[in-house]
Amino acid sequence: MxxxxxxxxxxxxxxxxxxxxxxxxxxxxxxxxxxxxxxxxxxxxxxxxxxxxxxxxxxxxxxxxxxxxxxxxxxxxxxxxxxxxxxxxxxxxxxxxxxxxxxxxxxxxxxxxxxxxxxxxxxxxxxxxxxxxxxxxxxxxxxxxxxxxxxxxxxxxxxxxxxxxxxxxxxxxxxxxxxxxxxxxxxxxxxxxxxxxxxxxxxxxxxxxxxxxRREVTDVAETPDTPYVLITPGGGGDGRAMVDLVIRAYESDPTLAPNAMLVYGPFLSGEVREAFEARVAKLNGRVTALGFESRIESLFAGAQGVVCMGGYNTFCEVLSFDQRAVIVPRTVPRLEQWIRAARAEELGLVRMLDEERDGMTARTMVEFIRALPAQRKPSQAGADGLLxxxxxxxxxxxxxxxxx
Known part of the structure; x- marks a missing residue:
């Protein structure tokens, strides 16, 4: 039919x-x-x-x-x-x-x-x-x-x-x-x-x-030709204390290496940033700075290590690019960053610079940066299985x- x-x-x-x-x-x-x-x-x-x-x-x-x-x-x-x-x-x-x-x-x-x-x-x-x-x-x-x-x-x-x-x-x-x-x-x-x-x-x-x-490099940005530690306070709106501490570390120790690549973030206020810029200019290229980089993944991928605050996205980038990292978490207005950093340190994924335990001093930051090469990478603590x-x-x- x-x-x-x-x-x-x-x-x-x-x-x-x-x-x-x-x-x-x-x-x-x-x-x-x-x-x-x-x-x-x-x-x-x-x-x-x-x-x-x-x-x-x-x-x-x-x-x-x-x-x-x-x-x-x-x-x-x-x-x-x-x-x-x-x-x-x-x-x-x-x-x-x-x-x-x-x-x-x-x-x-x-x-x-x-x-x-x-x-x-x-x-x-x-x-x-x-x-x-x-x-x-x-x-x-x-x-x-x-x-x-x-x-x-x-x-x-x-x-x-x-x-x-x-x-x-x-x-x-x-x-x-x-x-x-x-x-x-x-x-x-x-x-x-x-x-x-x-x-x-x-x-x-x-x-x-x-x-x-997990994060990847999708848009390539220029990175320094010489070894560098990436310094990032995320958006920057609450990053003044951490940025100041890193600059003080390089000011206090002329032999501190490698150089630092500082990304302020778009929300670090004008007067504060201008004061930081004046101090950075006196460090003869040992610290260089950018205001904002939307393609920050490239800077993570090329760094020798990272000093950062403990925001979620930054932490994902630390793990994704298998970077030895020092996290300086904020504790106000909420404890989110401190809780994340403390748990990550407990698992051996990062080191945390804790104000109460370690002190927010230039000497402490110098010691943490100098110790970065000896830190375990996140992958050595099982980070790949978390991503x-x-x-x-x-x-x-x-x-x-x-x-x-």
Whole structure:
């Protein structure tokens, strides 16, 4: 029997599948961490899936200074600045913080409604900056077509302080209600950032530890021709004490080697940086400095060692490029960096210069830099087995999208 001919109203060609759309929310009120983490994830997801595109919503004022892959774009939210007393102000618009938050919230919801993402990945803040995500999360929940993931770095803060913060923000309730999965961008064997949070067993069953997010050199930057130690305070906004200590070390010991390559970060303030520049100029090339390098991976790859603060992205780069490192963690406004550095030192991955234990003196920093060549590399302490994060994120994303 001959098969029936297709009717006039049928189309024998299958309609092409819609490209997967991924949106990443990165509130970015301070520093570079959220944007850089979101950029790494978006790059990995679109590289793995040729039918995927991604948009990053970010409040970072320097987002435009980064390069993004072909199928990754970003949308800049109005920026806010955190004052020393912990309050926030609009960066440029002349609006009060409530008006700025409302503006950001409206832009976020419009972007989600127009882009219609299959997956929304929220970095760190379950309700967004000052609750700005809540209207969008409510809208998504009413539609049921977008999967939502909360992405947490390996360490958030001391458990008691974190529980208080999440209670104040309504973050626990939002996590329970709106998120299909929680991804922790670190290994469970290192630290559990949710300890102390009153999450239900059902929500804890949705937590997946990915491992750290491996970094690679994707855009090559110029590096010094002579051996150097890389000095980086990350975004730089809270790096004054560490930078001062390193410069004092080179000032106090004319024989200290190798030379230092200092990257201030974009948020180290003008007057402070000018004072540092004057001191660096007197060191006759033993210390050289850059304001900002969006391709800092190249500098990590070429360094003889690293002196840094303990932010998440910097720590991932230390492990990824197998660098002997001295971490000088901040302890305010949160203990995140200290907890990460102390645990990493305990495992033999890095050395920590602890203010209480070691003292923030030039002599101490000289000793730590001189000891760098004798340190074990992170790979000798098993770091390679901790860096599967991007592979796990890709696999978990594919599984989530396949459920739609």
């Amino acid at each position: 001959n098969a029936a001919a297709p009717s006039a109203n049928s189309d024998s060609r299958a309609a092409p599948a819609r490209e997967h759309r991924i949106m990443l929310y990165s509130h970015d009120t301070f520093g570079l961490g959220h944007l850089r983490r979101s950029r790494a994830i978006a790059s990995a997801l679109t590289a793995h899936d040729p039918n995927a595109s991604a948009i990053i919503l970010t409040g970072s004022p320097v987002a435009g200074r980064f390069t993004f892959p072909e199928k990754v774009d970003h949308m800049r939210l109005p920026g806010v600045t955190k004052l020393p007393d912990g309050t926030y102000v609009s960066q440029t618009l002349g609006l009060d913080i409530d008006d700025t938050t409302n503006l950001r919230s409206g832009l976020i919801q419009t972007a989600v409604e127009q882009y219609e993402p299959d997956l929304l990945i929220v970095d760190k803040e379950p309700t967004g900056f000052r609750g700005e995500l809540l209207p969008t999360l409510e809208w998504i929940a009413s539609r049921g077509t977008t999967r939502c993931v909360l992405g947490l770095r390996d360490v958030l803060d001391a458990p008691g302080a974190l529980a208080t913060e999440w209670a104040r923000k309504g973050a626990t309730e939002a996590t329970e209600r709106f998120y299909d999965q929680i991804w922790v961008y670190g290994p469970r064997s290192i630290y559990d950032p949710t300890q102390g949070l009153p999450l239900s067993e059902a929500t804890r069953a949705r937590i997946h530890w990915t491992g750290y997010l 599967d994060g991007l592979d796990v994120v890709v696999a978990r994303t594919a599984a989530l999208l396949a459920e739609k």
